[in-house]
Amino acid sequence: MTDRGNRGLKSTVDWRIVIYYLLLVLIGFINIYASIHSSEPSSIFDFSVRSGKQFVWILTGIVLATLILFVFNPRLWEVISIPSYLIILVLLVAVIFVGSDVKGSHSWFNFGPVSFQPAEVSKIATSLVLATIMSKTNFKMSNMKDLLLVAAVIALPMLIIVAEKETGSALVYLGFIFVLYREGLSGWFLFLIGVIILLFILTLTTSIYTALIVLAAIASLCYSIYSGKPKRWIWADVPAILVLIFLPKFNLPFNPLYIYLALTGVQAVRMAYRSFRQRKFITFATLVAFLLGIGIVFSTEYIFNNVLQDHQRSRIEVLLGMKDDPAGVGYNVNQSKIAIGSGGLFGKGFLQGTQTTYGFVPEQSTDFIFCTVGEEWGFVGCLIVILLYVFLIYRLITDAERCRDQFTRIYGYCVASVIFMHLFINIGMTIGLMPVIGIPLPLLSYGGSSLWSFTVLIFIFVALYRQEKKYF
Amino acid sequence: MTLDRKNKILIGLGVVAAILLVKLFSIQILDQQYKIDASNNSMVYDIIYPTRGVIYDRNGTILVGNKIAYDIQVTPREVKSFDTLALADALNVSVDFIRERMAEYKKNSRRIGFQSVTMLKQVPSETYIRFAEVQYKFPGFKGHVRSVRDYPVNAGGNLLGYVSEVDADYIRKHEGQYRSGDYAGKTGIEAAREEDLRGEKGYKIYIRDSRNQIKTAYQNGEMDKEAVAGRNITTTIDAKLQQYGQELMKNKVGSVVAIEPSTGEILAMVSSPGIDVEMLSDIGQYYNQISNDPYKPMFNRTVQASYPPGSVFKLVNGLIGLQEGVLTPDRQYPCNRGYAYSGSRKLGCHGHRSPLNLEEAIMMSCNGYFCYVLKSILENKKYDNVPEAFDVWREYVTSFGLGSSLGSDFPSELGGNVPTSSYYSKIYGRNGWRFATIVSLSIGQGEMGVTPLQIANLCATVANRGWYITPHIVKASEGIEIDPKYYERNYTKVDTNEFKKVIHGMWRAVNEPAGAGGTAYAAAIPGLDLCGKTGTAQNPHGADNSVFICFAPQDNPKIAIAAYIENAGFGATWACPIASLMVEQYLTGEIRPERKYVEDRILNANLMPNR
Known part of the structure; x- marks a missing residue:
């Protein structure tokens, strides 16, 4: 030594x-x-x-x-x-x-x-x-x-x-993406995951159509920025997207979704041709990502209704505000928020908490x-705990x-x-x-x-x- | 510092921590709602229920009082494992009952939380005492003293009404006054004076500490509220008469209403078959049984059943004829077993001598005579046509309190029906109808409906010689005021003088010796000077209804009574003795020996139609 x-x-x-x-x-x-x-x-x-x-x-x-x-x-x-x-x-x-x-x-x-x-x-x-x-x-x-x-x-x-x-424990593994990012994974992957989560939420809370328009907007914006033509996005893509947004307002005899699919179908063929001719990776990647996005939007509903379990489904519904249910699934969260919220700035003091002891909050x-922590030590206690973790x-x-x-x-x-x-x-x-x-x-x-x-x-x-x- | 990946990740960490802290700041410091919710979670309201007001009869006898009952309550969170068999034995219930209940509480444990729930209601005190001895073995179980209604006099469930737990609908209708778990009078007197009887709830507020123990009174009890007992009610009912009426009406369908003519006070009000007072205090338990009963005991016939008045209505027609000047007491009309009003069509009558004057026609209840009377009213030359004369006639009729609700203080009183000229014009055309079309109104049949309360009021009006005070059930007493309209006389459109002639006919109907043709001789009681009028109202649904109204004594009458027995045939057979027995009971306090056989016959009669 x-x-x-x-x-x-x-x-x-x-x-x-x-x-x-x-x-x-x-x-x-x-x-x-x-x-x-x-x-x-x-x-x-x-x-x-x-x-x-x-x-x-x-x-x-x-x-x-x-x-x-x-x-x-x-x-x-x-x-x-x-x-x-x-x-x-x-x-x-x-x-x-x-x-x-x-x-x-x-x-x-x-x-x-x-x-x-x-x-x-x-x-x-x-x-x-x-x-x-x-x-x-x-x-x-x-x-x-x-x-x-x-x-x-x-x-x-x-x-x-x-x-x-044990879905909760499984979610933790998503965190390893940060490690991969640190070690050289393209930032686009993080971005993609963010977009996927956004599409999932949009599909559930609004509609497939809205989610698809947002997808088109994001994809076209990324593509124009990456290929150095952000102005083209403003005068070519934005108007097209606006038209699509207002389509459902007119009482069309058919689903506006078909127009969307027709438009994107033409665009997809164009891009496929261009990526083949010009050998531009970004064009190909955008196309794949976009088609993948459409696939995700359409399968979200299927996943949500058929893959997730009932209690997971209702928890997501409550979180996204699709269901208001303070007595049912929202009960735990509501009581937990009452307990934490009642703590105020300095909390009620050690052993003086009342909410957590009435059995309203489960798994205390x-x-x-x-x-x-929130009830007995207040915002200050929460701040200290969170700062300790951050440190x-x-x-x-x-x-x-x-x-x-x-x-x-x-x-x-x-x-x-x-x-x-x-x-x-x-x-x-x-x-x-x-x-x-x-x-x-x-x-x-x-x-x-x-x-x-x-x-x-x-x-x-x-x-x-x-x-x-x-x-x- | 360069924006390398490490720093980007650290910025992300900072952003997420900031999101958490901002949200915490907003719910812990900005939003006060969570603190309010938290103190609601920790406050315990202990509701103190007031005792309900006592209901007295006119002489100070208690009709409805209160007694102590015990509810067995459970706080599921405090229950330790226990001997189910021993508890079932102590409470006198089956083991399965307790198991089922405990399973139910377990299922709803989140909703129940630390609250207590009532497992058994109104346990008799013997059972409660047995339970109290072993209560220490069953932590979480306790007895809760509650005051429930007690009925020392069988005054009939429909008159008294019942008290039951309020449902969501009731709470909505009486916004801000009731909460779930409260009780309220739903029918009868209990409902009529609910606001006086119920009193005011009180409460004590306690704070739970962090060990979920009740720690202290909230703000030293300054926010607590004492319960205020309900006010006592004195009714106009005569308990003895009411109870006697209940007995007489046993096994009969119909009603008896007695009124003190000079005051409009209702002395008795019997609807049969009715709700047994035994069932009243715990009506919920019998509710299905009562509502499935084909005789509809919930239906209060005295104020809700609308019947054709039948022959008693002849009095009204006679009085209108006299007032209109188209009839004199001495006017004689022939009757040959009826009145031929349209070609071969004839309104029949029973056999009696002919011709008759007004008094005799009332005494013998001649149908033909009153057809002539109504004919002369409607074809009076004073008026242009029959419809116009009919409207005049109708005004007279409604001045007797018929055709619309009287406005008594008894809940859910209905008004019956007296047709209007436009009603007939709509059916037959403006000039398409004449007297012959509506001949049956002469004798109180046809398109007419009156409630037993209205017939009794009619009788009181005749007894008063032309006025009535709106019948009512609650007397003014200390702390209880009644509407001024219950002191006001309502005059009919017929002069007092005209009534004397009719009343004498009623006196003769009762007091002429048997064989003279008086229809109500069975009601005669020497010395009581009864005046009466029988009726046999045709009933579209079956055998005739038996009607009798009477008052006594003739001068300065003390009681006017109407008896209406469904499907019992002649008025003289059933309604007449029942009414007369009640008058005798009320005025003399007893039934004289020579009339005991009448009483026995009534008490033993079963006139319930098979349903």
Whole structure:
């Protein structure tokens, strides 16, 4: 070992990440106690209730973190990444058949008093595998084969988890797109995904026709900008789109959709011909994207009505304001908003919250733990919690950027993406920005499975980063 | 700082965090609605129900009082596992009942929340005491004291009316006055004076703390409201007479209405078959049974049934003839078993001597005589034509309170029907009808409908010699005012003098010795000076209806009564003894021994038609 290799703990471990971790875990512990104390008043350390159990998870989590930091060789993670990913895939499939049924989803193994959710661990394994594959020297994001491989690595566990009926956990995998973006994926892909989500929402809330017009507008605008002729868009495409917008106002004897399809059909043939003659990739890409968009719009209705389950459908309907249902599906969100909203600026104080204790808010100590934060600690508490997450993610990203080792950098982005997705979906759900999909708030929500996997996820990075500092 | 991909991602992170914080800021600090919703969630209203006003009869006897009943309430969230069998035993219900209920609460647990729901209503006190002894074994179950109606006198369900829980429709109609779970009088006296009887609800507001325990009274109880008990009502009903009428009318279809002529106060009002008072206090339980009964006990015949008045209407025609000057008391008309009004068509009459004068015609209820009377009214040379004369006749008739609702304070009173000339002109053409067309109106048949209350009022009008006070059921008493119209006399268009001649005929109908031809001799009670008029109204739906009106004594009458028995044949056979027994009971307080056989015959008679 060189001199630099003997740098002390103080300078090699990123203590800021550790402090953010400890603060979030502590906040979670306090709020879990607050959320259950009304129905089961007892000591915060009573092991028969959730706060006491969480205390055990926290202590063991810290032990786990210490082991990862100081005992295991950080090189181990890269070595075991592919085998562990494959094992996890097997477990993910197996749990569908042997797992116990928790509210309709089959994602938990039950071993007597201990239960275990492979979906939690699979986030770690997937992150490690992504880092392994993408840090190979001959890996190139622009190479179609490499891109497809990476897409498959992400999509495989995601689809199995959808089959387990854990849609929320599956959504988290969409976050890996940020990692791909950082590593060279074209920004157009992010843009495409945004457009797809927009089309989905438009088709459901307005009509197929409106969604198609928006699609045409976006596609033509992108095409003109990219081919350097934005003025042509204004005088040629905008009028055509305006005509299409006002078509339904005239009582045509037939569906205006046919005019739209006829127009775009002519345009598509023109573009296909031009892309063939001029060999312009952008023309071809626009055409494909546009036709894909039409396909998405038409299949949205099918997906919505036939692929999604009833409760998912109604949650999306409530979120998009298509259904007003404060007593039914909207009930959880409404009560959760009442709890958070009643907190005001400084909150009602520790253990003084009333809303979360009347049982109006479901899953108070797990998925809806943020309600307790909002009610008892107010806007200030929410601000602190969100800032802690933002600092944590910021640290992860800047640390990752500092690494010369690609594996560490990519893994760091994976961790940041996973935490970010959980943060946005979970808090968004409690304040009515996202549909109610049950995923935990990292480090705060009650549950050993979740706490441990986030601990491992984060501390593998801290260990890798420490390694980096030691030897470079 | 360059805009590389790392920084773009960090900007994205910042934007998302900002979105979350802006939304949080808006619901936590800008929007006050969530704080209001939250305090609504934490406030507990404990409603205090007032006791309903007591209903007294005219002599201070309680017709409707209150008694204590117990509801068994459950707070499903507080229920621990318990011995279903033991609870079923204590509450005297089946095990399945409890299981079903608990399953139901579990299903609706989100809606119920921490509230209590009523599992059993109106448990008798013996059962409640047994439950109270073992209550500690069943956390979450408790007894809730409630005051329910009590009926010490069988005064008939239709008169008293029932009180039941308000439904959505009722709440909408009385906006702002009721909430679901409240009770209100729906029919009869309970409905007539609902606003006085109901009182005002009170409430206590408590705040739940963060442990969901009721912590303190909200603002030290300053916002609480005391319940105000309902006002007591004194009715015009005579409890004894009403109860006697109920007994006499048992197993008969029809009604009896008695009025004090000098005040217009309704003394008794019996509709039979009616709702049994035993069923009233828990009407919901019997509702199906009552509404499926072919005799329609819900239907209050006294104010809602419209019958042809029959022969009692001859009095009105006679009085109009006298007033119009086309008839004198001594005028005689022949009757040969009827009156031939159009060629071979004849309105029949029973056998009696002929010719008769007015008094005798009333006493013997001659049909022919009154055909001549109406003919002379309608063909009066004073008027240009029959329709014009008919309108004059109709004005007289309506001045007796017929043809439209009297305006009593009893709910859902209907008005019956007296036809107008335009009604006939529409059918027959302006000049297409004459007396012969409407001959049956002479004897109170044809296109006429009156309610028993209107016939009783007619009787009171005759007893008063030409005026009536609108019949009513509530007396003014402390805190209770009644409409001034219940003090005003309504005069008919016939002079007081003319009534004397008719009344004597009514006296003779009752008091002439048997065999003299008086139709109502069965009603004669020595010393009571009864005046009466029988009627046998043809009924399009079956056997004739039996009608009798009478008042007593002849001078300064104390009671006027109308009895209307459906499908019972001659007025003299059933309606007459029932009315006379009630008069005797009211005026003397007893039935004299020699008339006991009449009473027995009525009490034992079953005149219910098979349906």
